[in-house]
Amino acid sequence: MKIWIDLDNSPHVLFFKPIIAQLEANGLKTVVTVRSFSQTEGLAKKHSLEYTVIGKHRTHHLFAARAGATLYRAVQLASFIHKHRPTVALSHGSRGLVLAARMLGIPSITLYDYEFVSARIYNTLSARILAPAILSNDQLVRQGLDLRKFTAYPGLKEDVYIHDFEPEPGILEELGLDENRLIVTVRPQANWAHYHNDQSEVLFRALIERLRREKNAQIIIVPRTDDQRCELIATHHLDRPPFRVLDKPVDGLSLLWYSDVVFSGGGTMVREAALLGARVYSTFAGKLGAADKQLASDGRLVLIRDLRELEHLCFSKRPLPARTTPSGENETRDFICKQIIDFTIHHGEGVGFPAIA
Numbered sequence: 001m002k003i004w005i006d007l008d009n010s011p012h013v014l015f016f017k018p019i020i021a022q023l024e025a026n027g028l029k030t031v032v033t034v035r036s037f038s039q040t041e042g043l044a045k046k047h048s049l050e051y052t053v054i055g056k057h058r059t060h061h062l063f064a065a066r067a068g069a070t071l072y073r074a075v076q077l078a079s080f081i082h083k084h085r086p087t088v089a090l091s092h093g094s095r096g097l098v099l100a101a102r103m104l105g106i107p108s109i110t111l112y113d114y115e116f117v118s119a120r121i122y123n124t125l126s127a128r129i130l131a132p133a134i135l136s137n138d139q140l141v142r143q144g145l146d147l148r149k150f151t152a153y154p155g156l157k158e159d160v161y162i163h164d165f166e167p168e169p170g171i172l173e174e175l176g177l178d179e180n181r182l183i184v185t186v187r188p189q190a191n192w193a194h195y196h197n198d199q200s201e202v203l204f205r206a207l208i209e210r211l212r213r214e215k216n217a218q219i220i221i222v223p224r225t226d227d228q229r230c231e232l233i234a235t236h237h238l239d240r241p242p243f244r245v246l247d248k249p250v251d252g253l254s255l256l257w258y259s260d261v262v263f264s265g266g267g268t269m270v271r272e273a274a275l276l277g278a279r280v281y282s283t284f285a286g287k288l289g290a291a292d293k294q295l296a297s298d299g300r301l302v303l304i305r306d307l308r309e310l311e312h313l314c315f316s317k318r319p320l321p322a323r324t325t326p327s328g329e330n331e332t333r334d335f336i337c338k339q340i341i342d343f344t345i346h347h348g349e350g351v352g353f354p355a356i357a
Contacts, residue, residue: 001348002029003340004086004106006077007051008094009035010224011268013043014161014253015092018330020049022337028344031084033077035096038224042249054080055096074099081106088344092157093117098125107347109340113157116287120144128343130336132156134290151339155332156291158271162253163330165276171254175220175244182217182260182315185273188232189265189284190224199285200265203304207263207283208236210310211243217315220255221245222269260318263304266292274300277321281313 003023005016020030034044036056044051055073077100081089089101089108101108102125110126112119115135123129123145131140133152141147172179186207189200211219219242223229229247233239253272256262262273266284273280274295281302282292288303295301304310 001087001344002031002084003344004081004084004089004097004101005030005032006089006091006094006097007032007034007040007044007049008037008091008096010038010040010043010249011157012092013040013047013049015157017047017049018161018164018333019337019340022333023340026337026341028341031081031086033080033097035073035094039249046249052080070095071099074103078103088340088347090340093119093122095121098122101125107343109343111157111336113291114289115139115143116289127347128339130339132291134294136290153332153335153339156271156275157332158268158275159332160330160336161333162272162275163333165253165257167257168251168254169258171251172258174250175246175255177218177220177258179258180317182214182317183258184211184214184217184219184261184263184315185222185255185259186211186219187222187262187264187267187269188224188228190267197285200283203283203285203307203310204265205236206307206310207304208238208243210313214242214315217242219243220259222252222255257320261315270301271295279318 005020007013007016023030032049032051033054034041034051036053041053055076073096077096081100082104086106089097089106091097091110093110093112098108098110098121107127108125109128109130110122111130112122113132120143123143127149129145129150130153131150133154137147140150177183188204211217221232221238221243223232223245229245233245238245252269253276256269256273256276256278259278262278262280264270264273264280264282266282266286270280270282271291281304283304285305292301296303
């Protein structure tokens with residue numbers, strides 16, 4: 001039996017790498033496709049995954065243009081994956097995979113962890129939905145989810161891979177960072193996302209001006225795309241100290257580990273930093289998801305909602321937290337993998353593959 005996995009965005013590489021290893025250890029084969037977007041392809045290569053690049057991201061602000069680009073990639077995916085004859089399809093929110101799988105009659109599992117994402121296509125076309133137990137069932141139903149196809153998993157998505165994380169001190173040398181000086185990591189907001197809020201940009205601009213006063217700091221900007229990198233440099237003049245805008249994929253978890261302060265306009269990096277014990281601030285001004293709310297409630301994440309809050313921030317070096325050797329079990333990953341394996345076995349017979357012209 002074979003599982004098709006589509007890596008649609010950068011965080012999916014770290015998430016699926018240990019899942020792929022565990023699935024293959026249980027005798028299942030995998031075929032991996034990658035969308036050429038952000039650092040997805042570079043990270044897949046960096047982590048020695050076997051994959052095929054199918055399609056690329058097109059940033060559109062018009063819904064019709066976004067929908068057309070998604071449909072076009074779905075056709076590309078269907079054409080490619082048809083010859084591999086997978087038993088099931090699996091992704092963390094890949095609309096292209098969900099559409100292609102439906103075209104080919106392949107049952108699909110979709111995972112997502114933000115309850116305000118535009119999820120109706122997943123909820124309608126996927127045979128199974130997995131999401132963190134912390135998400136509200138009522139909100140998921142409002143998004144069009146039939147709870148009969150829903151399974152809640154323990155923990156957060158980031159628990160799947162942070163459990164085994166070991167910091168690499170080589171990241172400091174790779175980026176030319178002085179561990180004795182303040183290290184600040186900044187992740188901008190995703191301006192093109194349908195859930196983007198303009199206030200996030202206002203907060204980001206104010207944050208950059210606040211950080212500009214930290215002359216002795218080393219401020220690493222981690223852009224989401226090459227286009228965003230060029231725009232940040234041109235708009236905010238970030239090509240001079242104390243700023244440095246990354247132009248290639250790096251070991252992001254290790255960078256977070258050695259950072260004294262982390263700022264992010266929402267997304268995976270916020271939760272990664274919080275789970276690693278970093279001092280982390282979110283400048284995401286959109287609807288706050290349950291995962292981020294819980295981290296904030298636990299005191300592991302600080303939410304920035306007002307420009308005045310930025311002015312009162314004080315920065316200092318922090319002692320690195322102790323990193324204990326994890327036990328062999330990973331509750332979140334083991335639960336998710338069992339769900340995937342059971343789903344695959346259940347659908348192991350009778351999957352149809354219509355001809356493609």
